[in-house]
Amino acid sequence: MGIVVQKYGGSSLSDADAIKRVARRIVDAKKAGNDVVVAVSAMGDSTDELLDLAAQVSPLPPARELDMLLTAGERISMALVAMAISDLGFTAQSFTGSQAGVITDDVHGKAKILDVTPGRIRSAIDEGHIVIVAGFQGVSQQTKEITTLGRGGTDTTAVALAAALDADVCEIYTDVDGVFTADPRIVPAARKLATVTYEEMLELAASGAKVLHLRSVEYARRHNIPIHVRSSFSTLEGTIVTGSINDPAPEGSMEAPIIAGVAHDRSEAKITVVGVPDKVGEAAAIFNALAEAQINIDMIVQNVSAAATNLTDISFTLPTSDGQTAMTTLDELKARVGFESLLYDESIGKISLIGAGMRSHPGISAKFFTALAEAGVNIGMISTSEIRISVIVDQDDVDRAVQACHTAFDLDADEVEAVVYGGSGR
C-alpha cells in the first residue's frame, strides 16, 4: 500500500463546510487504498487575524512569541479536519509540527527544515489512522523552540513529509487547476501544463508564479518527490512537477516545448545607487551591508562607468517589503562609499520567460524583446539564467507584456480552460 501526502492551503479550509469537503476528499484517497498523510495550513485568513492581534499588543513582537502565536492557526485547522474525517466514519489523528518530527534550524519566522523524524506518524499510519499534520511549523533542533517556516511553508512541510515517508506522490491542493503557461487572470488563453521539470518550476516560482512555494520545489528536487499541483475544487488532473531538464527525452516522446511559461512579479522594488566610484570593493561594501541587514537581492545591474567621471550606477531589485530597511542601510553607508545619491522605485514589474528549450534554441531573447517592443513596453533591466530571461518593466505595462510574450511564443490555447477559484493559501 502506497503513501500519498496531500497539502491543503487556507483557501481550501476557509470554513466548516470547506473543511468537510476537504475531509471527503481525503477519505476518497484512503478508500482508494492509500495510506494518507495530510499537511494543512491555517483556516482562511486566520493567520492575518492573528498577526493583527499581535500588532494590537505590540508594534514589534518578539519572533519567538510570534511563532508561538501563529502556530495556533494550524493547530485549529488540523484538529477540525481530523474531526470531520472521524465524522465520515474514518479514524484520523492530528499532530503538530513538533509531534510530527519536523526539525528545523532556530531562525524564528523563516526556519529551514533540517530533518523529519516521523516516528509518531509512522505509528499512527500503522494503526490505520489518517494522519493530519500542522503545516508551516516545526521545532528547533538546538533550543527545542517552536518555529515557523515563513509564508508558503506548508508546501514545504508536505514535500518534506513525502520525502521522509518515501511517499509515492505529494499532492498540493490549491485554488487553481495546476501550473499554467501564464497567470490565467491576465492571459485567459493560458494553458495548463501536464508536466513541468523541477528546474523550470523553480524558475517559475522564483519569478513570481505563486502556485508553489520555491523552497518546496527545491526540497522535492533534492529528494526526487513528484509534486502533483491540482485544484481542491475539482477532480481534474493538475500539473505534475517531476524530472530534470537534463533527463534524456523518453523514447518516442515528442520534443519538449521550448517555453514552459511566462511569469510575472509585482512585489519588487528597484534601488539605484547613483555615482558609485568605479574602484575595487565598492559593490562588495554595498551588498555586504545589505546582506547583514538580512535583505534578499534579486536582480543586479551595473553599467560600465562613464570614462569622464569614473563613476558608475548600480541598480538592483528586492522585495518591496525590504525597501525601507535597504534605503536606511544604504544611507548610513553613503559617506564611507562616497556615492552620489539613491533612487527608489516601487512601480516596477518583472516579466520572466522560462523554458528548458531556450538552451538549444538561439534567438529566444531577440523574439522576447521584439514582442515587448511591439507591445510598446520599455525594458528597464535585463537578467538571464540558463533557462530564464527576466526583464524589469513599468508596473502598468505588466499585463500587456505578459499577454504579448504568451502570444509571441505560441502558448495561447485554442479555448479558455483555466478556472481560478479563490484567494491563495500559505
Add this chain to the structure above:
Amino acid sequence: MGIVVQKYGGSSLSDADAIKRVARRIVDAKKAGNDVVVAVSAMGDSTDELLDLAAQVSPLPPARELDMLLTAGERISMALVAMAISDLGFTAQSFTGSQAGVITDDVHGKAKILDVTPGRIRSAIDEGHIVIVAGFQGVSQQTKEITTLGRGGTDTTAVALAAALDADVCEIYTDVDGVFTADPRIVPAARKLATVTYEEMLELAASGAKVLHLRSVEYARRHNIPIHVRSSFSTLEGTIVTGSINDPAPEGSMEAPIIAGVAHDRSEAKITVVGVPDKVGEAAAIFNALAEAQINIDMIVQNVSAAATNLTDISFTLPTSDGQTAMTTLDELKARVGFESLLYDESIGKISLIGAGMRSHPGISAKFFTALAEAGVNIGMISTSEIRISVIVDQDDVDRAVQACHTAFDLDADEVEAVVYGGSGR
C-alpha cells in the same frame, strides 16, 4: 527573591487592551522584586467559539482532537501576553502545558495533573524572563498526547505551578474582588472574606461558588499553597485561602466566624426513582450503573419504605448536563431492578450554608431551616457534612433563600462593598 504565580482568566484577557492591562499588572509584580510565573486562560469567549467550530464539523468530535483544538486558545493568549510584556521593556517567554512540564493522566477533556516537571520554566526564570504558561492543558504521561483539564483548569495549573516552584503565593485574578459571604449579584450586602480555610473554600466551591475551581483548592490544600483570590480590575486586597479548620486559633485572635458564607447552585437536576423494592443491593445496582456511565452524583436521599408495600423512593441530584444520560441509563435498568417509575426535575436549586464554626455551635440547622421557612421557601432534600448544610429548593426560590439565610446569620455588611466586573473565565 520569591516566586509569585499569577493566574488570569478569560474575562481578564478579553481583547488587546485587556491583555495590555494584564501585562502592566504582571510587570508591576516583577518590578516589586519577584520572579513571576503566570498561567493564562484563553481570551474571552474564544473557547466557546472553538467548541462551536467543532460542533459545525462533527456532532461528536473525538476527545483527542477536541483537546488539540481547545489548547490553541491558551497558545494564542499566552503569546499575546508575552508580546505585551515585551512591549513594556521586560522579557517574557511563553510555554505550552507540555513545555511547562504539566504531566497529566490520559483522560482527554478532564485530565488530572500527576506531576509538574518545571525544568524549562526554571531555566527561563534563571535567565531573567517572566514566564507565561498556557493554563488548562498538559501532556499525558503514557501516551504523550495533549490533554485538557476541564473547565476551571487554569486555576489548577496555577496552583500546581506554585507548588512545583515552591512559590510564596498563588494569586488568582478574577472578575470579582475576592470570596464573598454570598453571590453579590443576589445579596448586595455580601461581605468579602479576608481569609477562608481550605476546607471551607472546598465546600463553597463544591456548593456552587464559582470564584475558584474545586480541584485547584484541593491541590492547594494538599501542597499547602496560599491562594490569593483578587480582582484583575482593581488593586484591592482580595481573599486569602489558607489554613485548616483544625489549626489552633492564632494567639490573641478573635474567634473565627461561625459561618463563612452561603453558596447556591442552579446547575443541578433531581431524579427520583419511584417504588424501588426495599431489599439488599437495589441502591447499589442503581448507582453502579450511573457510575459506569461516568455520571457524578451529588446528594442522595432515601426515605424509609412504606410498611404496607415494602417499596421506597430514592432521590438524587446530578449536573443537569448529565440528566439525559442518567435517565437513559436508568430506563435500561428498570426491568432488572423492578422500580416503578422515574421522575426528572430540572427546576431545582441548592442552597448551602458553610462554616467551620458549625461543628461547635449547635442549632445552626434549626436556625437555617427557620430562616427558610420564614422566607416561605419549601425544602425538598437535605444533606450535611461536617462544616456544611445543603438543601434543595425550588429554583424560583433560590435568590430569596440565599438572601434570607445571609441575613439570619448576621452576614450582611453595613454597606455594599462588592463590585462584579464581568463574565467568568475558565
